[in-house]
Amino acid sequence: MEIRQLRYFISVAEHLNFTQAAKRLFVAQPAVSQQIASLEKELGLKLFVRDKHSVQLTPAGKVFLHDAIEMLNRSEEAINKAKKAAIGEVGQLNIGFLYATVKNFLPALVRDFKEKYPHVQFSFNHYQTAQIIEKLRKDEVDIAFTLSFRPEDMAEWEYKTLVSQPYGVFMNKSHRLASRNCIPIIELAHEPLVMLDRKEAHHGYDHLITLFSNHGLIPNITTQTQRIETVLMLVEAGLGVAVLPKHLGVYANPSLRFIEIEEWQHTVEIVVAWKKTNSNPSIPLFLTELDSLNFKEVQNNIGLV
Template sequence: MDIRQLRYFIAVAENLNFTEAANQLFIAQSSLSQRIAELERSLGVKLFKRNKRSVQLTSAGTVFLQEATDILQKYAEATERTRQADSGILGTLNIGFLGHSVNQFLPKLVKNFREDYPFITLKLDRYSHGRLNESLKNEELDIAFTSSFGLQNIPNLDLLKVYRDRSCVVVHQDHPLATRTKINMTELTEESFITLKRQVSPQAYDRFLKMCNDSGFSPSIVNQTSFLDTVLLLVEAGMGIAVMPKSVKTIANPGLRFLEIDGSVSQFDMVAAWKKSNPNPSISFFLKEIENFVADSTRNNAPLTMKL
């Protein structure tokens, strides 16, 4: 039994006339009769009652008509879904992100994508900076929203810029520097710093040390924590200051001040990153959604991150 035989059978069952069914199928009536006879032999039952004046379905034929119709429908659905999967319209995307960096754009981006591609399942999760880049490197993620610095050690990457971010000095509102809007790193030589532990975010930790060293001093680090919100808590408690991305302000309490660091060295990009060798065809659709989203935001003068 094959799909063609099922189509032939359904045509005869719906027309109850071999001649009309053969014309509909564009085959000779003799060929159609032969294929139906072969189908009946393979099933071991009679599907039609035939005489010179009429063709009728047997009780077995009536049951088989429903089953054959269902099979053809499932076959058509399976064929379409397989083609969609091959094109990427049907599939799954595993996406990782840094919590503070996506608050201003990811919810809307995901909503738009799900409306445009309802058959692509999105699996999203928040990661620490170090774990995010490691998961991208190990091909556990299809796409990662991450900082542009620290990616040079991951081979075979493609990047798509989402927005420009910059590092800021975070101080308590009562700190002597709190009234400033900009500051130079050289002014921080006597300050005490709160940082994330290096194993949590080796990229950010090493970048912070380099910024200090390039400014002529080695920072006095008085406390290291595993969580970004703890860094902010300790700064708010007056235990020290921190260097954080401007986007962190979206989750910070109003008692903290973010001072922009002078110079282009403080700037970096928030990017969507993916492995060039990743065969997932759905990636291209999500990247196109990002491009459209960024273009619309630029066109409407809607910043992806908040101003200081």
């Protein structure tokens, strides 16, 4: 049974006239008669009673009409859905993120996107930096919001810088240096540093070691832990200070301060990344929506402490 046959049958049933149905369909009348005859043969029953003066639906034709309309509607819906899926308006997007990088803009971004494309479904997963890289590589994540600590990996995917965040030092407000507006790097050389465990974020860890060594210093790392929330909790407890990008202040309690490091113009870029070989057509739509955001405002509101 073909969709064309259903359309021809429904048109004849609505007009009860083959000639008028043919005109409505913009085809010749014999073509309509041929398709109806073929449909009746395929079904093994008569759909119309015809004579020289009238055309009427048979009892079977009346029953079939209801189902034919439903089948045609479903087929058209399926075709439209497939067309939308081909251009990304129907589908699935898997988003991976570092919480601190997206807290100030992702909720509004997703809300606006869903208003435009309600048939795109999302899954969201919070990862560590190294995890996101692997998820991208394995096609388990379509779009990742992460940090640009690994430029050697960028050959595998496209990326776009959203904002740049300065490094500084987080410390308890009761710390002897907490009243400063900025601190020379030399004064941090002997301060106990709390850091993420190298196994959790080895590129970030190595990056910080390099930043210190560029100034002829070796950081005094006294504590390592597995989560950034724990790093800042230990800083709050007075067990040391933490040299981190400013946006991580979203995890900080009011008892902590973020202080800039004097003559230390190092930044980290917050990026959106996607694998070059990922053919998910919803990705360009999401990136277009992302482009509409005002990241100057995001920059001003990220990680204030």
